[in-house]
Amino acid sequence: MQDKDTSATSELIAQAQSWLAEDPDPETREELGKLIDTQDLAELTARFAGTLQFGTAGLRGELGAGPMRMNRSVVIRAAAGLAAYLKSKGQTDGLVVIGYDARHKSADFARDTAAVMTGAGLRAAVLPRPLPTPVLAFAIRHLGAAAGVEVTASHNPPRDNGYKVYLGDGSQIVPPADAEIAAEIDAIASLHDVPRPDTGWETLDESVLEAYLARTDAVLSPGSPRTARAVYTAMHGVGKDTLLAAFARAGFPAPTLVAEQAEPDPDFPTVAFPNPEEPGAMDLSFATAARTTPAPAPDLIIANDPDADRCAAAVKDGADWRMLRGDEVGALLAAHLVNHGAQGTFAESIVSSSLLGRIAEKAGLPYEETLTGFKWIARVDGLRYGYEEALGYCVDPEGVRDKDGITAALLLMELASELKEEDRTLLDLLDDLAVEHGLHATDQLSVRVEDLSLIADAMRRLREQPPTELAGLPVTKAEDLTRGTEALPPTDGLRYTLDGARVIVRPSGTEPKLKCYLEVVVPVADKAALPAARARATDLLAAIKRDLSAAAGI
Numbered sequence: 001m002q003d004k005d006t007s008a009t010s011e012l013i014a015q016a017q018s019w020l021a022e023d024p025d026p027e028t029r030e031e032l033g034k035l036i037d038t039q040d041l042a043e044l045t046a047r048f049a050g051t052l053q054f055g056t057a058g059l060r061g062e063l064g065a066g067p068m069r070m071n072r073s074v075v076i077r078a079a080a081g082l083a084a085y086l087k088s089k090g091q092t093d094g095l096v097v098i099g100y101d102a103r104h105k106s107a108d109f110a111r112d113t114a115a116v117m118t119g120a121g122l123r124a125a126v127l128p129r130p131l132p133t134p135v136l137a138f139a140i141r142h143l144g145a146a147a148g149v150e151v152t153a154s155h156n157p158p159r160d161n162g163y164k165v166y167l168g169d170g171s172q173i174v175p176p177a178d179a180e181i182a183a184e185i186d187a188i189a190s191l192h193d194v195p196r197p198d199t200g201w202e203t204l205d206e207s208v209l210e211a212y213l214a215r216t217d218a219v220l221s222p223g224s225p226r227t228a229r230a231v232y233t234a235m236h237g238v239g240k241d242t243l244l245a246a247f248a249r250a251g252f253p254a255p256t257l258v259a260e261q262a263e264p265d266p267d268f269p270t271v272a273f274p275n276p277e278e279p280g281a282m283d284l285s286f287a288t289a290a291r292t293t294p295a296p297a298p299d300l301i302i303a304n305d306p307d308a309d310r311c312a313a314a315v316k317d318g319a320d321w322r323m324l325r326g327d328e329v330g331a332l333l334a335a336h337l338v339n340h341g342a343q344g345t346f347a348e349s350i351v352s353s354s355l356l357g358r359i360a361e362k363a364g365l366p367y368e369e370t371l372t373g374f375k376w377i378a379r380v381d382g383l384r385y386g387y388e389e390a391l392g393y394c395v396d397p398e399g400v401r402d403k404d405g406i407t408a409a410l411l412l413m414e415l416a417s418e419l420k421e422e423d424r425t426l427l428d429l430l431d432d433l434a435v436e437h438g439l440h441a442t443d444q445l446s447v448r449v450e451d452l453s454l455i456a457d458a459m460r461r462l463r464e465q466p467p468t469e470l471a472g473l474p475v476t477k478a479e480d481l482t483r484g485t486e487a488l489p490p491t492d493g494l495r496y497t498l499d500g501a502r503v504i505v506r507p508s509g510t511e512p513k514l515k516c517y518l519e520v521v522v523p524v525a526d527k528a529a530l531p532a533a534r535a536r537a538t539d540l541l542a543a544i545k546r547d548l549s550a551a552a553g554i
Contacts, residue, residue, distance in 0.1 A: 021546040032065035060162035081185030083120035094146025099136030102264030119195030134306035134404035155275035170401040172375035228416035235260035239305025276312035310391035311405035327353035330387035344384025355440040441537035445516035471543030
């Protein structure tokens with residue numbers, strides 16, 4: 001037994017030493033060297049238990065040395081795999097545009113990607129500085145690129161980074177491209193085989209950002225009021241300068257900044273998770289809004305996540321500020337676009353509120369549901385507007401075929417301005433939609449785990465013993481989405497249709513979480529019936545959450 005253990009240890013140390021010999025980064029070389037010298041077998045085992053898997057979300061993981069972490073070695077391999085994939089598709093001298101956020105190592109990963117693309121004979125262009133992800137998504141189409149790469153971990157914790165890949169249509173990769181790129185990555189024997197010149201790529205100037213900003217105006221209606229005032233937080237990310245420029249061009253009052261979170265900071269010192277949806281993340285925004293009272297009082301709070309592709313909003317509700325759910329913002333923007341005569345398909349992912357379908361149907365507009373993620377929403381034919389409950393909104397698909405927190409913020413400001421002229425608020429419009437279409441109330445049961453096997457166990461338990469009722473409502477249809485449906489390709493998820501409710505359960509694609517998306521629909525006779533309908537919806541959601549948690553064993 002001892003010999004077997006000794007052999008395994010020797011093999012692990014040899015594997016780590018082999019990786020160390022190729023690692024181009026002094027920081028991760030030092031880190032790995034210490035782990036080898038101290039024979040920290042637990043940590044080495046974790047680092048070398050496999051490789052970060054390249055999928056439809058690209059790569060995302062914790063920074064550090066070794067193949068199970070995000071580092072320059074992993075990124076160089078990913079870039080080389082992408083270059084080989086593009087060349088296999090005939091893009092022998094295509095342009096690859098590269099953007100990056102302000103996280104630790106993002107600029108290094110962007111530079112390495114540019115060097116690999118150049119070494120492979122492709123053309124590479126890097127955005128001029130850390131900029132919002134939607135600027136990169138725009139630049140791909142604007143410059144006629146073959147592909148794009150964004151180095152970002154979006155709203156993940158500070159220790160993470162990621163690598164998101166877009167193809168020439170400006171939307172994120174979907175199968176089978178992810179598997180084909182992953183195969184090319186696996187085929188790279190050694191980093192020494194990957195040419196990485198020191199020069200040869202282009203660093204773009206401000207004109208690409210100017211072209212993006214010129215399009216942001218186009219999401220607004222000419223002559224619409226621009227009077228709403230906002231408090232704004234960039235959540236320590238890269239959104240501030242671009243959003244301020246977009247507001248100024250559009251003619252909105254400059255927002256009051258949440259000073260503590262205004263500048264990029266890869267350590268995200270004021271929040272546990274830099275995601276507007278997380279508890280506590282908006283506390284400084286609420287405090288800033290309270291300080292601006294009484295005059296000029298803000299009409300809403302706008303928040304971007306760190307790479308500014310998501311947009312959150314909060315509104316005054318009595319004496320307090322209330323975060324709007326992503327589904328509420330999604331419905332508000334849809335109603336606003338319909339009111340301004342938008343034509344084309346409205347689309348959302350299956351985990352988002354069914355209210356969008358009701359709004360589209362009433363307006364006589366095409367409507368589609370897709371799998372989770374903007375990589376699917378962006379591919380809907382004739383797309384005019386798409387959204388996802390996780391604060392993602394695509395309001396200008398011809399310019400940015402992805403979620404865009406800057407243009408979504410502008411459209412929300414226009415809507416708030418129009419309502420302000422009528423002495424109304426976003427909450428008044430939500431009430432109108434509830435009376436017209438029924439109260440659509442959504443919630444989420446989200447469980448973060450250290451041990452990923454807990455997620456697999458919960459999914460297996462639900463598959464083997466699906467609930468027959470939740471909150472006293474019978475389950476009228478139970479679907480295992482791994483088999484696909486007539487409208488959807490296969491995905492790891494479960495969908496339960498109930499009498500007046502809907503539940504979807506799926507593992508997160510980007511975080512160690514099990515996510516359960518809940519929706520109840522309560523008919524509303526008139527505005528006076530809204531309080532009772534809300535109380536009924538709250539009770540139902542709480543009961544569904546309780547029963548589902550028990551059924552899943554979480």
